[in-house]
Amino acid sequence: MSRYWSELVAGLEPYVPGEQPQDTSFIKLNTNESPYPPSPAVAEIVHGFAADELRRYPDPESRELVAALADYHGVDRDEVFVGNGSDEVLAHAFLGLLQKPAPIRFPDISYSFYPVYCALYRIAFEAIALDSRLRVDVDAFCEPCGGVVLPNPNAPTGIALGLDALRRLLAAQRDVAVIVDEAYVDFGADSAVGLIGEFDNLLVVRTFSKSRSLAGLRLGYALGQAQLIEGLQRVKNSFNSYPIDRIACAAGVAAIGDEAYFRACRERIVASRERLAGELARLGFEVCPSHANFLFARHASAAAGEIYTGLRSAGILVRHFDQPRIDDYLRISIGSDADCDALIAVLEKILS
Amino acid sequence: MSRYWSELVAGLEPYVPGEQPQDTSFIKLNTNESPYPPSPAVAEIVHGFAADELRRYPDPESRELVAALADYHGVDRDEVFVGNGSDEVLAHAFLGLLQKPAPIRFPDISYSFYPVYCALYRIAFEAIALDSRLRVDVDAFCEPCGGVVLPNPNAPTGIALGLDALRRLLAAQRDVAVIVDEAYVDFGADSAVGLIGEFDNLLVVRTFSKSRSLAGLRLGYALGQAQLIEGLQRVKNSFNSYPIDRIACAAGVAAIGDEAYFRACRERIVASRERLAGELARLGFEVCPSHANFLFARHASAAAGEIYTGLRSAGILVRHFDQPRIDDYLRISIGSDADCDALIAVLEKILS
Numbered sequence: 253m254s255r256y257w258s259e260l261v262a263g264l265e266p267y268v269p270g271e272q273p274q275d276t277s278f279i280k281l282n283t284n285e286s287p288y289p290p291s292p293a294v295a296e297i298v299h300g301f302a303a304d305e306l307r308r309y310p311d312p313e314s315r316e317l318v319a320a321l322a323d324y325h326g327v328d329r330d331e332v333f334v335g336n337g338s339d340e341v342l343a344h345a346f347l348g349l350l351q352k353p354a355p356i357r358f359p360d361i362s363y364s365f366y367p368v369y370c371a372l373y374r375i376a377f378e379a380i381a382l383d384s385r386l387r388v389d390v391d392a393f394c395e396p397c398g399g400v401v402l403p404n405p406n407a408p409t410g411i412a413l414g415l416d417a418l419r420r421l422l423a424a425q426r427d428v429a430v431i432v433d434e435a436y437v438d439f440g441a442d443s444a445v446g447l448i449g450e451f452d453n454l455l456v457v458r459t460f461s462k463s464r465s466l467a468g469l470r471l472g473y474a475l476g477q478a479q480l481i482e483g484l485q486r487v488k489n490s491f492n493s494y495p496i497d498r499i500a501c502a503a504g505v506a507a508i509g510d511e512a513y514f515r516a517c518r519e520r521i522v523a524s525r526e527r528l529a530g531e532l533a534r535l536g537f538e539v540c541p542s543h544a545n546f547l548f549a550r551h552a553s554a555a556a557g558e559i560y561t562g563l564r565s566a567g568i569l570v571r572h573f574d575q576p577r578i579d580d581y582l583r584i585s586i587g588s589d590a591d592c593d594a595l596i597a598v599l600e601k602i603l604s
Numbered sequence: 605m606s607r608y609w610s611e612l613v614a615g616l617e618p619y620v621p622g623e624q625p626q627d628t629s630f631i632k633l634n635t636n637e638s639p640y641p642p643s644p645a646v647a648e649i650v651h652g653f654a655a656d657e658l659r660r661y662p663d664p665e666s667r668e669l670v671a672a673l674a675d676y677h678g679v680d681r682d683e684v685f686v687g688n689g690s691d692e693v694l695a696h697a698f699l700g701l702l703q704k705p706a707p708i709r710f711p712d713i714s715y716s717f718y719p720v721y722c723a724l725y726r727i728a729f730e731a732i733a734l735d736s737r738l739r740v741d742v743d744a745f746c747e748p749c750g751g752v753v754l755p756n757p758n759a760p761t762g763i764a765l766g767l768d769a770l771r772r773l774l775a776a777q778r779d780v781a782v783i784v785d786e787a788y789v790d791f792g793a794d795s796a797v798g799l800i801g802e803f804d805n806l807l808v809v810r811t812f813s814k815s816r817s818l819a820g821l822r823l824g825y826a827l828g829q830a831q832l833i834e835g836l837q838r839v840k841n842s843f844n845s846y847p848i849d850r851i852a853c854a855a856g857v858a859a860i861g862d863e864a865y866f867r868a869c870r871e872r873i874v875a876s877r878e879r880l881a882g883e884l885a886r887l888g889f890e891v892c893p894s895h896a897n898f899l900f901a902r903h904a905s906a907a908a909g910e911i912y913t914g915l916r917s918a919g920i921l922v923r924h925f926d927q928p929r930i931d932d933y934l935r936i937s938i939g940s941d942a943d944c945d946a947l948i949a950v951l952e953k954i955l956s
Contacts, residue, residue, distance in 0.1 A: 254834070254835060256831065261701075272661055288659065298650060299650075306818050306821050308820050309635055336688050336844065336847060337844055351610035369843075427607070465658065468657055470662070487616070490721070491695050491724060494689060494691070494819075494822060497821045498820035500849060
């Protein structure tokens with residue numbers, strides 16, 4: 253605590269990201285990164301980048317990247333907003349669209365950055381309980397409120413909602429913004445992007461960090477009707493005119509352009525997920541039905557904290573959230589098949 | 605205006621950066637970029653970057669870059685904060701250190717992003733008038749207030765304060781944070797970094813965009829005692845855990861490591877500035893004494909708007925601020941000697 257801090261600062265409880273050890277010998281299944289490198293087209297852009305261009309500011313509008321994303325998703329260019337990772341996009345969306353008199357709503361078990369944004373921007377919220385099977389109860393999100401944030405699939409459960417449920421929610425919340433956080437949508441859930449034309453209250457948030465293997469480059473974006481996007485632009489242009497650097501912009505365009513590679517990685521990860529889910533069930537885990545690049549699972553008898561520690565000692569990092577209702581679960585990112593095999597082998601020892 | 609916007613958004617008047625034309629044939633003297641490429645060590649890092657690493661999140665603390673900056677400036681590692689450009693660093697500092705009951709103070713003619721941050725974070729401010737020769741009146745900044753932001757050298761004037769004046773200000777404002785924005789300090793002004801040990805209310809903000817030729821990579825930082833830095837960390841970790849991407853972090857370390865190149869570029873720019881100042885004076889301009897990589901000048905008879913337009917037609921971009929007190933001035937970034945020669949040649953035609 254310092255007397256120079258704003259009153260706000262003392263009350264913040266910052267987000268704690270998953271561990272990022274410097275020691276690269278860990279099998280790292282704790283932050284939902286991709287086990288596969290980014291598209292070779294990204295490497296080509298980086299390695300051929302004209303370093304002299306770095307002396308110039310980037311395009312403040314990142315128009316090349318915006319155009320690539322608009323074409324890819326079949327929306328207009330003024331329906332795309334890009335940011336320095338989807339966390340930045342979400343932050344601007346909370347301030348720009350969710351700072352409302354009425355409390356906003358998001359699930360009680362969800363991305364733990366949401367309540368942090370609320371503290372940062374003094375936004376009141378109600379955390380709506382997942383049901384006993386850790387599913388989102390859509391009806392509870394249809395009640396009057398200041399806005400809704402829903403990850404689909406949800407994290408850390410991996411459970412997805414269908415488009416019918418989202419459509420019902422969007423129709424019920426015509427007066428407030430509904431943010432659907434699709435960080436993990438590429439691994440099998442239905443995207444709400446196709447509903448943008450129908451619902452002017454819908455903002456879909458995406459990231460390059462998972463299915464595009466670019467967590468290290470910091471790129472995220474949002475899609476929505478032009479007026480919502482303009483709200484985000486106004487916040488962004490009051491915060492940092494140039495959030496996307498020149499290399500990231502060009503690399504993002506390259507990643508979006510390599511559809512074949514994207515599909516191949518995604519299919520491998522989905523196949524590994526289904527195989528790992530089966531193995532975990534065989535070992536006595538109850539596994540949430542996942543549409544993401546991770547599994548959320550609890551063991552019938554062994555304590556999650558002890559499994560976490562045992563895995564860590566064996567050089568495998570997974571995530572254990574020490575919080576009510578989910579402290580008996582582990583969240584396990586889908587690695588390569590070799591990573592999954594190593595995980596299973598260690599679990600067999602721990603649980604034997 | 606959209607009903608989905610927060611009340612705040614409708615009231616924002618976003619910052620307008622200098623023009624960034626796609627047309628690269630312009631001689632671009634409007635946004636204070638470097639005429640020289642970044643250090644060859646930066647190109648080496650980029651071209652040799654292991655693209656596979658991009659699938660992993662970066663170190664959320666950017667420890668390698670923080671360590672390089674701490675060593676370079678002779679401060680502790682917990683006295684360094686890094687951000688996605690100094691605009692982001694300033695934004696976090698405004699929210700974390702300047703959101704106070706009493707209005708903060710900054711010069712009326714200064715970096716025009718400051719009042720934008722105030723609107724974003726609902727911070728009251730008083731714009732303190734520069735004197736008739738466009739100099740900062742330090743005494744006016746010693747009056748009780750909620751905090752102070754002072755660019756040194758000031759922009760767009762280029763005029764610098766000495767350390768005695770800054771020391772007087774810091775001593776008078778012991779109870780509030782004083783931010784010295786040193787974006788342009790490397791071109792000849794005295795840095796306040798040496799005062800950090802003495803004043804726990806001092807935050808010095810720096811950028812890689814000017815003297816390091818890395819505007820396109822988005823890197824900025826702040827130096828101050830650990831408690832001030834912790835205040836910024838708490839805001840950052842409530843906004844975006846990973847603001848610095850892996851390539852930018854490594855390239856920043858490389859840039860800081862190449863002191864010889866840095867000094868050589870700086871000396872060339874200072875020499876070009878002095879030569880250009882002489883030429884402008886010869887052509888009838890009154891030129892503010894600049895310690896920055898730009899000149900702020902007005903002509904004895906020709907209107908600034910007309911000179912701006914004439915230069916633009918000839919393919920040379922400079923900046924004209926169409927606002928009270930300075931609308932008869934032009935701000936001209938220091939280009940290469942060839943850029944300066946081209947500018948002088950066109951000015952000679954326009955003014956003849």
